[in-house]
Amino acid sequence: MFGSYLEGDFGNGRQASAFPDLDRHQPSVPERPLEKRRKYRTVWISDVHLGTKGCNAELLIDFLDSVDSETMYLVGDIIDGWRLKKKFYWPDAHNDIVWRLLKRAKRGTRIVYIPGNHDEMFRQFTGMHFGGIEIRRAAFHDTADGRRLMVLHGDEFDAVMLSHRWLAFVGDALYHFMMGLNRWVNAVRKALDLPYWSLSKMAKHKVKNAVEFIGKYEEVVARAAAERGVDGVVCGHIHTAEHRMLDGVEYWNDGDWVEGCNALVEHADGRMEILNWPEEVAKRAQAEQQGERPEVAEAA
Numbered sequence: 001m002f003g004s005y006l007e008g009d010f011g012n013g014r015q016a017s018a019f020p021d022l023d024r025h026q027p028s029v030p031e032r033p034l035e036k037r038r039k040y041r042t043v044w045i046s047d048v049h050l051g052t053k054g055c056n057a058e059l060l061i062d063f064l065d066s067v068d069s070e071t072m073y074l075v076g077d078i079i080d081g082w083r084l085k086k087k088f089y090w091p092d093a094h095n096d097i098v099w100r101l102l103k104r105a106k107r108g109t110r111i112v113y114i115p116g117n118h119d120e121m122f123r124q125f126t127g128m129h130f131g132g133i134e135i136r137r138a139a140f141h142d143t144a145d146g147r148r149l150m151v152l153h154g155d156e157f158d159a160v161m162l163s164h165r166w167l168a169f170v171g172d173a174l175y176h177f178m179m180g181l182n183r184w185v186n187a188v189r190k191a192l193d194l195p196y197w198s199l200s201k202m203a204k205h206k207v208k209n210a211v212e213f214i215g216k217y218e219e220v221v222a223r224a225a226a227e228r229g230v231d232g233v234v235c236g237h238i239h240t241a242e243h244r245m246l247d248g249v250e251y252w253n254d255g256d257w258v259e260g261c262n263a264l265v266e267h268a269d270g271r272m273e274i275l276n277w278p279e280e281v282a283k284r285a286q287a288e289q290q291g292e293r294p295e296v297a298e299a300a
């Protein structure tokens, strides 16, 4: 009866086709078939920054359509609330990603979402479930070979690294604000007959120390993991995919989907690997060019 109402003539010459398609549930980029996906035990991704132009949605969609896992950790900064608050930006591709994550949870993948600092608005939902997705402040993951890993976004350590805290803001609007402040500071200095002093130049000089900063960050995170008595730690936040052993503690960073486009995966036997998705796409294209059937390549 309801169906005939939707499909019927409204009596005013308007056909029901003008009615929105209430059954539409497909993403704008159609999902690729499930059978050809690589299977992993666990997948970790973070720093996707949905809601910003920086997010590499196309590559992430390709990744999600190529890979499946029993468990998936979303290690923070998935949605960039900071930028969205300033300027609303939400292309269809970003819905396609959310659609794929919800669909994956529905199909049975255990998804644990650990909000980061850019999506800290979701931290208030810690302990709750959303479309089958568990929201946690941090998690402990047991690998197939019996290692225990602490999983967290990693902004927790910004406070420990106070002297470098400004780095969290570089590349963001605050950097521009800082340059504005620079002009203001110098107007005051000029009025006081003091020489020009460049705040942004100092910041740029500090960027050169980024390598040193990253190294120090990794040590701080690994030390915190050691104090917790775990075998290792998985985090994101600094947009630098990495695997290091620090005083017997494994440090893993799953990178980001803004520049690097990396994911961390665990194979069935517990072996872990950082995937660089642009490289994986290039390898796939090369294999296709050589006329290899992907099924054959997979079986090899």
Ligand SMILES: [Mn+2]
Binding pocket: 076, 077, 116, 117, 118, 153, 155, 236, 237, 238
């Ligand atoms: Mn972050």
